[in-house]
Amino acid sequence: MEINWSAVLGIVFTPVIAFLVGVTYGGLTRRITARIQNRFGPPFYQNILDIIKLYSKESNINHGVMQHLGPVFAITASVTTLFFIPVIKDSPVFTNFSFNGDLIFLLYIMVFGSLGMALGAGQTGNPNSAIGVSRGLSQLVGYEVPFVMALVAIMVQFQTTSLNDLLAVQDHFTKWIIFQSPFAFLAAILAFLGMMGYAPFDVVIAPAEIASGPPSEFGGKYLGLMLTSRSIFTFAKLVLFTDIFLGGAHDFITLIIKTFILYMIPVLTGIVFPRFRTEQSIRFFWSWPLFFGILAILVVVF
Amino acid sequence: MSPVHFIAIPLFAAFLIPLAGKVSKELVKIIPGLVLLYLSFVSVTLFPIGTHHPVVEIIAGFKPPFGITLYYGAIAAFLTTLITLIGFVIWLYSYKFIIREPIEKYYMLFMMLITGSTGIVLTGDIFNLFVFFEITSIAAYSLTAFLRDRDGAEAAFKYLLIGSFASTFFLLAIAIIYANVHTLNLADIAVKIQDVPVTTRLFVLILFLIGLGIESEMFPLNGWAPDAYSQAPSPVGAVFGGIVVKAAVYSLMRIIFLMFNSHDVLHFLLVMGIITMLIAEMSAMKQQQIKRMLAFSSIGQMGLVIIAFGIGTEPSVRAAMFQMFNHALIKSLLFFSAGYLVFHSGSKKISALDGLGHDKPITSFFFAFGALAIIGLPPFSGFWSKLYILLSIADAGLMVPVVLILISSIIEAVYYLRVVSRLYFYKEEATDVRRTPVSGLIAMGILTVVILLVGFYPNLILNWMTPAAADLLNKASYIKFGLF
Amino acid sequence: MIYYATSILLILIGMYAVLVKKNLIKIVIGLSIVDNGIHLLLIAIGYVKDGTAPIFSKPGLQASQMVDPVPQALVLTAIVIGLAVTAVALSLIIRLYDHHKTLNINKIRKLKW
């Protein structure tokens, strides 16, 4: 059997790179937050240290097999999502499996992890976890709707559901979908705020309120795996948005720049906003983002 | 063997019974059974003959149109068979059910009812029809009051009051007809009435509609029916529903098809049938007493039959006959089982039936079975007749009656199933150990088997229904055979 | 003609009694009157002015001169039936009076609705 080494390379390295980039972004977020709050802030590699520390915890507890598998579900979802997104445009190494799936698949695999985590959190028996899950799922219903509207608008406009086809369409920066379909972008980016879980939509983990919500019984290697997964997932989502709206990237530098700019939107929003209650955030997602979504579809249809 | 047996033998038995009563009570009970068994035998033997070719029996030697004739055609064959068979089953049921004295009077009146009903079906003479009507009616009044209680007498009096009206109008109609055509033979009248002035004919028609409409429970002439059904002993309720009303409807339709066969009349019947059915079903919905509920249901079913007759096409008439057959069977089954349920629960109220399904599994089963059958669910026989009625109505191009019939079916389902629910699911423990007598169970069992059999193999009955319907609709052949 | 008029009048009087009078006995009487009215009507139908009995009692008698015998036969039967009905009715009234201690038809309505 002939082995496609460049593909193997991609499979091995994509998650690693995604992890590193994601975790660095996480560190930078903390630092930027600190600077805005007139603090010095931790070093940018602080999150890597945190994760290493969590993995190096000597004792771990779980409340049963679902809690044990919860973070595994999460990281499976993140890595699978990543594998089905073309990270670098036209690169034989970083295309991975992106020709075997499409946007609908990505939509679903993205919630796979949250559901797995929710199951794990459920088994801990901690009421805070359950409250967190309840809030998270409610909010999910909120932001998925405008997000899907945006995607539907795009899919209809370009008559494809494949991410690679969308990338092929945006061969010049004037043809980026952000310009071709601005309303879809608006709807999607507002949904993206919810998806990232930063303030004002951080009611799920709400540390001072429900003791960090779903992960409140997770510690040690479980928490480590969760944070790893979160880093990868953040990067995967950023790449997805870049691919859809910003025309993807031919090389790493562009990718980093584009993703970083995208990433700053929720981060900077998060720093200056207080927290929405669950129903407020659902209502928010069903007001302006929904409006933009409908507008996007109407623009496409007529 | 001749059709005269159908009238003569029960009449003879009716007078024999009081005498037999002097000898032995058992004899009183057995004689009607033997008579009905014999009549059933006769009807089954005569059935193919009558269906094939009408038998016209001349009484007392006078030739028609002067003498009284008996016309034993396909439909008469069918109805006599139905009456005798149902009568036999009712006797079987009564055998242990009627334990109150005076038993001989009960059986005497019962025999009179059979006489009257078969007479109505068989006779070819309009005044003779009136006489048989009166025989039936008087027997029915008396049977209604048979239990000698307060309500029975009341019901019987109302029945009598309205029934007298019916006979009055009927007699008036006969008088007017006779004044105009000077004949009493139905076939002869059918020929000659064409020459009578339209206004007179119409007046006669209205009088017939009222007179016979009362007996066939047409709204708003059916005020007597719920009371009489519910206060008479249960087998008598079955007799009313299964025999008397059928005979009345038959005579109404015979007269209308013979003398007044016009679309307007049929449409009027159609509308009246619908009104009757709807009002009866709606009234049944909230009844407190089970037998009263059955009475209203009976009226509703007769409404359905009248609707089908009102369409007036051959398929619809056939469907109406089929429905009459099924209704006779199923309603008898329901009255039988309800009779024992009421007897066991000690109250006529539906609410007293809670949990009887556990005490009296078989009787309750028969009731549930009958309930499912009368709603018209397959695989019971009621399904086919309802289906045929609907198909024939639609064939005539009408859709509104179809919808209304189905709505009333839903209402019917609601009130029947409520009772069934109560029987089985409202109370869990068994309390009573009294048994339903075997003869009653056999009677119900026979009906059940026939209902199922017809349900699975409707051709059994349907094949005989086609000539019957043709017979009823074919005026020419009636005249031809009735007058030689 | 007078027979017809009288018979119809009788029927109407009887109807009135049945529909308006509250006493059960009176109602039954009303029914009887209606019956009699109809009987009279039937006889009137068969009546031939100056007719004879429908028997060929003397030679040369034409059938058209006889009264019609059929209505008479009918009336006989009807009278018998009417009698029977009246008898049943009266016996029922006795029973009703035993139970209700009244003959007012408005008060005898335990069975309703």
Add this chain to the structure above:
Amino acid sequence: MNSIAYILLITFAGAGITFIVHHLIKPLRDIIAITVAASGLYFVIQSLTEKTKIVFGIADFNIIWGNTPYSNLFAVLIAVLGFLTILYARDFMAEKERLGYFYMNLLFVIGGMYGIVYSQDLISLFFFWEVMTWSSFLLVIYCCKEAQPIGLKYFVFSAIGAYSLLIAIVMIYAQTGNLELSNILQNFGNISEVNQIVIAVLLLTGFGVKSAIMPLHVWAPDSYSISPSPFTALFSGALSKMGIFGIGMVLFKFASHSGYFSYVKIILAWLGGITALLATFYAIFQTDAKKLLAYSSIGQLGYIIIGLAVGTPLSIAAALFLVILHGAFKAMLFMSVGAVYFRTGTTDMNSVTGLIRKMPLSFVTMLFGIITVSGVPPLGGFAAKWMLYESLIQSKHYFLVIVVFAASTAAFLYLYKLIFSLFLGQEEVEWSHVKEVPLLMLIPMLILSAFVLVAGIFPGLVLDPISHAMQYLGNYGFKYETSVLFNEWGNKINMQTVINVIGAVFLIAGLFVTFKGLKKTRYVTTKDIHTSGEIPEENENLTYAVDFYKPFERAIAPALKASIDKIYTAIGNNLEQAFDFLRYVYTGNGQTYAMYVVLFLSLLILFAELIFGIKL
């Protein structure tokens, strides 16, 4: 004799025999019931290769039974679910009363469903439809006093449905003079267009009741939740599909001639969408597990109806795929909830909690079930959802797809609540006695779980018979491979790759997390949680289950206020009042009755011209 005759004969005769045997030799009863169901399954499989037709006359009609690829699809569903249900019922019902009644009606239901799918004429279709209806009604009211009004509601709605079917049948008969399916299909175009639409709408209403489309769904939640669990599995899994069966026939075999029909289809699709969305919302706020699943069923049937109504090859494939799949996963879920009920005696989600370690296999079944329902890869639900979305987008139902997507996202909420409340969460002392259910109950659940897994990886295996069925329905040209699905724009998804990637990553991560510090990883009870240092009492209730989705409820509160159920109840009550009023016509006064007679006489005489057309 051929297989179809055997199937119907054995099932119906078996029902009667089971009932009789119950009263004679109790232990034989279960064996006979299982044998009957198994032989039904055997003959259904036999019949797959045959193409047979039985014709015989009943009454004036030709009764025709035969199998088509379309009916085969449903027959297999019925046979498998019927068999598994009876297998499951063996232990579940062991302690119950009136088992003869139960098994007889269960087999009647199964037989009725066989009859429906094998009927090639409308008379036997209606015949079996009614048989199925009343036998299922008898099963709904089986349990207790509380079930009676619910059963009545079920029956009334079923009757409305059945009778609108009947009206349609009667109309067809009046128009074409024939009730054989093949004949009708040929002559249907000759009927006037208005009548075509009316007939189609009536048929859709009739079938729609069983498949619980929105304004006709109100019977479903209560009936599903009150009926005994083994039957509920069949009820939701197979019986509701009979409506779908009929809707498919109507949409593609009957009324494809008329131009107006596209409007009916659009309305139907939107009704399906609204059904899906609202049923999902209602499901979220249920506290009874079976009721939740009942609403979930309604929602899922909404998807199927959308798929059928949209009518592109891919959407029909999605709908039929969902039919099979919904049969499997809803049966799994009901069986799993039934297992909980079997051991705890309640399905109240507020009181049962933390059963995962006591009933692990039931938990796995439910986990597979909810993953399938939610449509998350890699199980079968995803393939169905994928096809549905793609087809909706490509057939330009943009807003419908949003509604559907919102519904299926909201479905996560109730699915999570279901599994969380019953199996996850605090392990309360109250349920410490609970054990796993007996083997005979587990087998059906595990078989179905295996099936949804296979259907997820190799959807092509299920799509093979579906494509045959679709050819029968007159739809060609939809492309698939064993594990690759294509949409109409040529995009594809390779389920094999998906499962490989997910499996590999899951395995690596799982192994890592398991073997990393294996010795120092320990299990602690669910009482040992972070409670700010407080020490919970042994019987202290730490479960968060009541008002689980209060925030969400607050967010969508306005949408929940209107309840169709209440409207129906009001209509029903008012009608009953009106009926009650009518019976006051019967005053009880004999004189009044006499007055009626005379008045009626006068009226007839007065209006003789109006009535009889002749002036008096």
Add this chain to the structure above:
Amino acid sequence: MFNDKEASKIVDIIKNFARKHSLWVVAYGTGCGAIELPPTMTSRYDAERFGIRGSATPRQADVLLITGYLSVKTLKRVIRTYEQMQEPKYVIGFGSCTINGGMYWDSYNTIKALDRYLPVDVYINGCMPRPEAVISGFIKLQQLISEGKADGAKRYRENLEWYRENQRKVIKNWRMPEYNW
């Protein structure tokens, strides 16, 4: 190439480095000392630059910060919180009260020496200690960690009976759940 011993040494160094710079604190605000934490964490002193951050639950935490005196009642909670933490875990006694009872030295229901009940790694003295002192305490802990001397958890496990005995002495209604150590 490295041999096993050297490899594990390097791994240890990395581990300790990470542990040292990532101290997640569960602060048990038992006494007045809790008021000193907000300034420590926020922009004036900004403890986060040393990798110190608050954690919501003991499951995620590394450091148990006992800010002030402990009454018998709170001791029970503190013990439970401590035992729910994952190893390696550290305890910082904050203020004089944790050392010797401080101003509550003669109170009947206050724990005098925390070290008898939980293995304290670092004491920060003062009443109250300023944020500077707190940070210096943390830095001391970091030093101990990098030297591998912060082995409070190990001590606790090894001398569990002794600690339990002491704990039971003051906690009269001992209804603690048994942990499967």
